[in-house]
Amino acid sequence: MLLSILYIIGITAEAMTGALSAGRRQMDWFGVMLVASATAIGGGTVRDILLGHYPLGWVKNPEFLMITCIAGIFTTIAAKWIIKFKGVFIRLDALGLVVFSIIGTNVALDMGLHPLICMVSALVTGVFGGLLRDLICRQTPLVLHQELYASVALVASGMYLILLELGISNVIATVSTIIVGYLMRMAAVRFKWRLPSFHLEAEGSIH
Numbered sequence: 001m002l003l004s005i006l007y008i009i010g011i012t013a014e015a016m017t018g019a020l021s022a023g024r025r026q027m028d029w030f031g032v033m034l035v036a037s038a039t040a041i042g043g044g045t046v047r048d049i050l051l052g053h054y055p056l057g058w059v060k061n062p063e064f065l066m067i068t069c070i071a072g073i074f075t076t077i078a079a080k081w082i083i084k085f086k087g088v089f090i091r092l093d094a095l096g097l098v099v100f101s102i103i104g105t106n107v108a109l110d111m112g113l114h115p116l117i118c119m120v121s122a123l124v125t126g127v128f129g130g131l132l133r134d135l136i137c138r139q140t141p142l143v144l145h146q147e148l149y150a151s152v153a154l155v156a157s158g159m160y161l162i163l164l165e166l167g168i169s170n171v172i173a174t175v176s177t178i179i180v181g182y183l184m185r186m187a188a189v190r191f192k193w194r195l196p197s198f199h200l201e202a203e204g205s206i207h
Contacts, residue, residue: 003099003174008067010096011040013089014129015068016082019075021137029073035136036072037065043129047104047121051111090189094152098181100126101153102174105160115161122157123150148188151195156181 018039022032041064044057058065075082082089104125108118127143127150134141143149156177163173187193 002171003103006095006099006178007103008064009092010099011064011068012071013092014096015040015071016075017089017093018129018133019072020079020082021133021139022072023076023079025137029076032076033069033072035133036075037068038136039129039133040068040071041065041129042132043100043125043127044103046128046132047107047124050124051108051113051117051121053107053111091186094182094185094189095178097126097149097152097185098156098178100129101156101181102160102177104153105157109161109164118161119154119157123153126150126153126156145197146194148185148193148195152181152185152188155184 015036018036019032021039022035025031027035037058041058048054048056101122104122105118107125108121113121130143130149131141134143159180160173160177163176164170168176
């Protein structure tokens, strides 16, 4: 129940951020709904396709697709007001990232997959929505060069799996992971924590 509520909050917030990106590219309403939905539920869709987990989440629960489309259109109407609450969206995005990661982990667990695949499932669920948004909007994927993001999904999934392995109840494991993952992501934003970058200067052609 807790994850379901947080999931709805998460996809709504992600859909609104996707709609804002579409607005910066001056897309029409269809484009806005497409980018909003891709941002919010794209990660789960890619995960389900890769793992062969059918029906897809939004096919089984079409209300999720409706929520993302409505959130996208609402954003076009209230964009100026929404932009003022950038800090709130950063916090909701951090919360959504961890929640998506836990859900992705659970999907793979329920399929009886290896813990490593469970972590990959968490990564795909948490990150690929943002990747799809940036690719559609023709911009450099933010999750690959800004503060710790994909790493948070992996850490959250790993922590969740370890707690379950130790016999901790699912509720306590979920709440603990959400708290730690959220604080880790917010600390990364606050202190600009990043993984080492790879800089390659072009020095002529390679033969």
